[in-house]
Amino acid sequence: MGPGMMGQGNMMGMMGQREMGGGMSAPMGMTSRPFMMRIMFILMDTDGDGTVSLQEFQAAHERVFKAMDSNKDGRLTSEEMQSFMQGAGRSMPQ
Numbered sequence: 001m002g003p004g005m006m007g008q009g010n011m012m013g014m015m016g017q018r019e020m021g022g023g024m025s026a027p028m029g030m031t032s033r034p035f036m037m038r039i040m041f042i043l044m045d046t047d048g049d050g051t052v053s054l055q056e057f058q059a060a061h062e063r064v065f066k067a068m069d070s071n072k073d074g075r076l077t078s079e080e081m082q083s084f085m086q087g088a089g090r091s092m093p094q
Contacts, residue, residue: 044052044060068076068084 040060041052044056046056046059047053065076066072068080070080070083
């Protein structure tokens, strides 16, 4: 990876790291609410226009719903939601 990425000369190596799920670590503070909100916004703004349309918002939530619906019956049980939130079951979609 090049400069500015997650290579040797980066902020990851300079800052304290916090253990995240699956053995990954992130710089301290990188799991803050503003950071996560920014990530969510970028992921939802699929056309990159700096806004999230109703269609983009609904599409993002549909992907989450489908990921939670482990038996693919089009309905969520509290067990499916809990399992998803705890990270159980299959791995993250690519």
